[in-house]
Amino acid sequence: MKSTSELVREAFTELYPGKSFPYQVTVKYSRKFGSYNANVKLSGHDLRFGLSREWKGVDADIVIGLLQALLIKLLGGKKTKRVELYHIFLKKVHQVVPKVHTDPVLSESFHRVNQEYFNDNMEEPNLKWSTDATRKLGHYAYGSDTILISSIFKDAPVELLDYIMYHELLHKKLKFDHKEERTIHHSREFREAERKYANFERMDAEISRFIAQKRRRRWRLLPW
Numbered sequence: 269m270k271s272t273s274e275l276v277r278e279a280f281t282e283l284y285p286g287k288s289f290p291y292q293v294t295v296k297y298s299r300k301f302g303s304y305n306a307n308v309k310l311s312g313h314d315l316r317f318g319l320s321r322e323w324k325g326v327d328a329d330i331v332i333g334l335l336q337a338l339l340i341k342l343l344g345g346k347k348t349k350r351v352e353l354y355h356i357f358l359k360k361v362h363q364v365v366p367k368v369h370t371d372p373v374l375s376e377s378f379h380r381v382n383q384e385y386f387n388d389n390m391e392e393p394n395l396k397w398s399t400d401a402t403r404k405l406g407h408y409a410y411g412s413d414t415i416l417i418s419s420i421f422k423d424a425p426v427e428l429l430d431y432i433m434y435h436e437l438l439h440k441k442l443k444f445d446h447k448e449e450r451t452i453h454h455s456r457e458f459r460e461a462e463r464k465y466a467n468f469e470r471m472d473a474e475i476s477r478f479i480a481q482k483r484r485r486r487w488r489l490l491p492w
C-alpha cells in the first residue's frame with residue numbers, strides 16, 4: 269500500500285504535469301476533525317495535510333481526489349476525474365456515517381420540518397448545537413452528515429429554529445455543484461427551494477431582527 273505522502277505526489281503530478289514538486293509533505297490523521305473532514309496548509313515549502321481518521325480506510329483514488337481538491341483550493345488548477353470521484357463519495361457518505369449525535373429540541377424541529385416540507389422523506393442527520401454564533405447560524409457538514417445550529421436559537425421562537433433547520437436540510441438534500449474551481453452551495457435551485465418556505469420574507473426579516481437583538485444584548489453585557 270502507498271503511503272499518503274506518496275499519494276500527495278501522485279495527486280500533484282496528475283494535476284500539474286511537468287511541474288517540479290518543491291514541498292516537504294507532512295500528513296497527519298487526527299481525531300480532532302469531524303468525520304471525513306480534511307485541510308491543507310502551506311508555509312514556505314512545508315505542505316501540511318490534516319485528515320480525519322476515517323480517510324485511512326478509503327480507496328486510494330478517492331483519497332487522491334480529496335488531496336487534489338485541497339491542492340486546487342491552495343494552488344488553483346482544473347479538477348480531475350478523481351476529484352469528481354471524491355465529490356461523488358462526499359455526496360453519498362451520509363448513507364454510511366453513524367448517527368450518534370442528537371438533541372430533543374433539534375430532533376423535534378427536524379421532524380416538524382421533514383413532515384411539512386419533505387414529505388417525511390429525509391433521513392435524520394446528526395444534530396448538534398454549535399456555539400452561540402450570530403454570524404454562522406447553521407451549517408451542514410457533508411462528511412459527518414451533521415446539522416449544526418447556533419445556540420442562540422435555544423431560546424428563540426421555534427418557527428425561527430425551524431426556518432434555519434429547513435435551510436440546512438436543503439443543503440443535505442441538494443448537496444453542492446461545481447463550476448470550474450468553485451463549489452456552489454447556494455445554487456439557483458437552492459434559492460428557489462428556499463423561497464418555498466411559508467412566509468419566507470417575513471421569516472428572513474424576523475431572523476435578522478432576532479440576531480440584531482442578540483448582538484445588542486451582548487454589547488450591553490460588556491463590562492465597560
Ligand SMILES: [Zn+2]
Nearest residue numbers: 435439453454
Ligand atoms: Zn447555506
